[in-house]
Amino acid sequence: MAQIDLEQKILDKNDRLAQENHELLKEKQVYTVDLLASPGAGKTSVILATIHALGDRYKIAVIEGDIASDVDAVAIKEEGIPAVQINTGGACHLEADMVKRALDVLDLDEIDLIFIENVGNLICPTDFYLGEDKKIMILSVPEGDDKPLKYPGIFQVSQAIILNKTDTLPAFDFSTDAFTDSIKQLNPTAPYFPLSSTTGDGVDAWVEWLADQIEEAKAQ
Ligand code: MG
Ligand code: ZN
Numbered sequence: 225m226a227q228i229d230l231e232q233k234i235l236d237k238n239d240r241l242a243q244e245n246h247e248l249l250k251e252k253q254v255y256t257v258d259l260l261a262s263p264g265a266g267k268t269s270v271i272l273a274t275i276h277a278l279g280d281r282y283k284i285a286v287i288e289g290d291i292a293s294d295v296d297a298v299a300i301k302e303e304g305i306p307a308v309q310i311n312t313g314g315a316c317h318l319e320a321d322m323v324k325r326a327l328d329v330l331d332l333d334e335i336d337l338i339f340i341e342n343v344g345n346l347i348c349p350t351d352f353y354l355g356e357d358k359k360i361m362i363l364s365v366p367e368g369d370d371k372p373l374k375y376p377g378i379f380q381v382s383q384a385i386i387l388n389k390t391d392t393l394p395a396f397d398f399s400t401d402a403f404t405d406s407i408k409q410l411n412p413t414a415p416y417f418p419l420s421s422t423t424g425d426g427v428d429a430w431v432e433w434l435a436d437q438i439e440e441a442k443a444q
Pocket of ligand 1: 268341
């Protein structure tokens with residue numbers, strides 16, 4: 225049974241294209257993160273905070289997935305960072321062929337790290353492998369500590385979990401104990417990074433961990 229599922233997966237067109245993306249990125253020694261979150265969780269601001277912390281060490285590029293508009297790509301480009309906008313034309317997640325087209329326009333020889341900012345959505349981006357090294361999710365404090373109970377899938381597939389906007393904890397009825405208990409049950413091995421991209425609190429731990437992942441991948 226498991227073998228049939230595996231064959232079906234291998235034949236799946238998205239996964240095949242994603243694997244091609246992965247092989248290209250590996251060949252070019254580009255580390256790639258697929259960033260998942262709801263709209264407004266602060267994906268772009270976490271990317272910007274990461275650029276500010278690691279921009280001297282690594283050449284970074286961003287692929288921005290949005291249903292419409294290019295406001296996030298514009299904000300990234302203002303930092304002098306290459307950014308490619310993908311408008312999904314209504315689709316609520318990115319697929320591997322969209323990412324492939326974005327990779328075609330980036331100079332991968334000049335890049336060490338790519339953030340793929342997926343469409344803001346806690347559900348279906350979970351199911352699509354894009355060729356990334358890691359899927360990482362961001363939840364923000366105003367969204368509530370019960371999100372792992374309501375959207376377990378994304379917490380299970382994510383290989384690291386960021387809690388953003390911790391500076392707003394005093395204003396919200398958010399139990400960090402309840403939240404961390406839930407994520408430890410769903411995904412005991414995922415590293416957890418509470419941080420505020422506004423104040424910078426906790427950003428160091430996140431970027432140091434990310435830099436370690438990049439170095440480990442390079443050493444392989
Ligand atoms: Mg954004
Ligand atoms: Zn979707």
